[in-house]
Amino acid sequence: MALKLGTRGSPLALAQARKVASALESAQRWPAGYVEILPFTTSGDRIQDRPLADVGGKGLWTKELDRALIEGEVHFCVHSMKDVESERPREIHLASVRPRGDMRDRLIGANSIDELPQGAKVGTSSPRRAAQLRSMRPDLQIVPIRGNVETRLKKVEHGEVDATLLASAGLKRLGITGVGTAIPVETLLPAPGQAVIGIECRTDDHMVQSVLSTISNGITFAAINAERAFTRALGGTCHSPVAALAIFDDGQLNFRAQIFSEDGTEIVEDKAIIDCGDEKTPAEMARRMLEKAPASIRSLFHPA
Ligand SMILES: NCc1[nH]cc(CCC(=O)O)c1CC(=O)O
Numbered sequence: 001m002a003l004k005l006g007t008r009g010s011p012l013a014l015a016q017a018r019k020v021a022s023a024l025e026s027a028q029r030w031p032a033g034y035v036e037i038l039p040f041t042t043s044g045d046r047i048q049d050r051p052l053a054d055v056g057g058k059g060l061w062t063k064e065l066d067r068a069l070i071e072g073e074v075h076f077c078v079h080s081m082k083d084v085e086s087e088r089p090r091e092i093h094l095a096s097v098r099p100r101g102d103m104r105d106r107l108i109g110a111n112s113i114d115e116l117p118q119g120a121k122v123g124t125s126s127p128r129r130a131a132q133l134r135s136m137r138p139d140l141q142i143v144p145i146r147g148n149v150e151t152r153l154k155k156v157e158h159g160e161v162d163a164t165l166l167a168s169a170g171l172k173r174l175g176i177t178g179v180g181t182a183i184p185v186e187t188l189l190p191a192p193g194q195a196v197i198g199i200e201c202r203t204d205d206h207m208v209q210s211v212l213s214t215i216s217n218g219i220t221f222a223a224i225n226a227e228r229a230f231t232r233a234l235g236g237t238c239h240s241p242v243a244a245l246a247i248f249d250d251g252q253l254n255f256r257a258q259i260f261s262e263d264g265t266e267i268v269e270d271k272a273i274i275d276c277g278d279e280k281t282p283a284e285m286a287r288r289m290l291e292k293a294p295a296s297i298r299s300l301f302h303p304a
Helices: 011-026 063-070 127-136 149-157 168-173 206-213 218-234 280-292
Strands: 003-008 035-040 076-080 092-097 105-108 121-123 141-143 163-167 181-183 197-202 242-249 252-260 267-275
Touching: 003 011, 003 063, 011 035, 011 076, 011 149, 011 168, 011 197, 035 063, 063 076, 063 092, 063 197, 092 206, 092 218, 105 149, 105 168, 121 149, 127 141, 127 242, 127 252, 149 163, 163 168, 197 206, 218 242, 218 252, 218 280, 252 280, 267 280
Parallel strands: 003 035, 003 076, 121 141, 121 163
Antiparallel strands: 076 197, 092 197, 105 163, 105 181, 242 252, 252 267
């Protein structure tokens, strides 16, 4: 029996799907050649003419894949965890995460944020990246930019924008090396789940769960569970300006988080050393941060 893998059809999504298929095959958990990759077009892929935040709605990157999984058209789906909402349907279970890649963002078009020319036009549709850039450089002109990684790189090359930010991990998985400058996480704290590939299957499919668990990374799992518990308690979506990162250090997690107003003038941040598996502390941190946040931040979140 072929194991059917559901994925988006973008070059990055397909590259990630192939990595997961080969991990399963080389772990000998599923015979070579027997993972069948089925690409799907999601709402996020279909809507290209406007920022997804304006479209509204939840799960634009996963809706069609979720349906295919629940209805049994595929056995599992491979996702960039950054694009997966923190609230998931109860029929769907996160069975496995691959070891986290480079979690930094890369700046394309300048050597550093400081070196961007006065008033430079920076293309990003990420509310987090926009707020972070505005907080450091209020003079920058932030413009929405859509399309896959290659399209965005071309827009910088052709001068449509002066610069953009892209995830290091995505560039590397596409085999694009040597472009831009990696920005330290102390300067640009990444999105929750950045650089993590996750694999979801049906909650009641214990056979597939056990196959997938063999290629899972426990440390990365603990990190994204903390980051996602934080986002869940905030009531944040991929349209909310939120950054969170858990880094494994000496048996514990060094957890840092930030929430922003859209214009980046207001930032609330916090950090804590937490135990692996502790989802309560990040959730409490989220509630405390929202309590002390000004209305310009609070209005962007919808805690339960
Ligand atoms: N929002 C699109 C998206 N989703 C995941 C990645 C990169 C790979 C990752 O972070 O796992 C990207 C592109 C980017 O932000 O540059």
